[in-house]
Amino acid sequence: KQEVTQIPAALSVPEGENLVLNCSFTDSAIYNLQWFRQDPGKGLTSLLLIQSSQREQTSGRLNASLDKSSGRSTLYIAASQPGDSATYLCAVTGSGNTPLVFGKGTRLSVIA
Amino acid sequence: DAGVIQSPRHEVTEMGQEVTLRCKPISGHNSLFWYRQTMMRGLELLIYFNNNVPIDDSGMPEDRFSAKMPNASFSTLKIQPSEPRDSAVYFCASSFQGRATEAFFGQGTRLTVV
Numbered sequence: 001k002q003e004v005t006q007i008p009a010a011l012s013v014p015e016g017e018n019l020v021l022n023c024s025f026t027d028s029a030i031y032n033l034q035w036f037r038q039d040p041g042k043g044l045t046s047l048l049l050i051q052s053s054q055r056e057q058t059s060g061r062l063n064a065s066l067d068k069s070s071g072r073s074t075l076y077i078a079a080s081q082p083g084d085s086a087t088y089l090c091a092v093t094g095s096g097n098t099p100l101v102f103g104k105g106t107r108l109s110v111i112a
Numbered sequence: 113d114a115g116v117i118q119s120p121r122h123e124v125t126e127m128g129q130e131v132t133l134r135c136k137p138i139s140g141h142n143s144l145f146w147y148r149q150t151m152m153r154g155l156e157l158l159i160y161f162n163n164n165v166p167i168d169d170s171g172m173p174e175d176r177f178s179a180k181m182p183n184a185s186f187s188t189l190k191i192q193p194s195e196p197r198d199s200a201v202y203f204c205a206s207s208f209q210g211r212a213t214e215a216f217f218g219q220g221t222r223l224t225v226v
Contacts, residue, residue, distance in 0.1 A: 031213065032214075034214065034215065036217075041222075042219065042220075043203065043217045043218055043219040043220050044203070044205075044217040045217075046216060046217075049214045089155070091155075091215075093213060093215075099145050099157045099160050099168070100145070100157075100205075100215055101157075102154060102155040103154070104154040
């Protein structure tokens with residue numbers, strides 16, 4: 001059974017810092033990996049999708065990498081801003097349209 | 113597209129009452145997922161459909177929970193009778209088979225059973 005772990009559970013950084021959020025998964029036979037952002041009381045917003053054949057994806061100040069063989073992904077946020085404060089969730093899917101399995105998230109606070 | 117639409121956004125009900133949550137997936141998507149989120153357990157899959165057919169309902173906690181997808185544009189999750197431990201946020205998500213299978217989530221329904 002696939003399990004997804006995110007470390008740390010919570011992180012607080014001063015504005016302007018670059019930071020890395022970590023995600024690991026137990027079964028390397030994934031189809032894709034998706035990073036989401038969740039603001040308090042809101043739904044999940046998709047940030048980046050990495051297919052199993054890819055090594056990384058970039059969107060603005062966000063860069064996600066994938067090392068399938070070692071079961072790891074990182075989300076790099078450059079020049080963090082207070083507006084980046086949210087919970088970041090990592091999720092993987094095993095094939096085409098099987099459901100996403102989620103980690104418990106990292107709660108990020110960026111202090112002005 | 114308006115995205116995945118869920119209703120109601122908030123629901124407060126008394127223990128023992130029937131609760132129905134609704135979801136409209138993104139047009140053209142053919143997979144639909146129901147998740148439940150709690151502080152203790154995070155996001156858990158309840159059930160998912162491919163082409164309106166339930167594929168895996170092993171995450172449905174009890175027989176009190178049921179889900180239907182009568183057509184490609186509508187799904188319901190019903191709890192009957194509801195209990196206080198069902199209080200959680202329920203999310204619906206959809207995706208399109210054959211592409212990158214990026215999943216999109218609705219805003220969720222916050223259910224409180226008193």
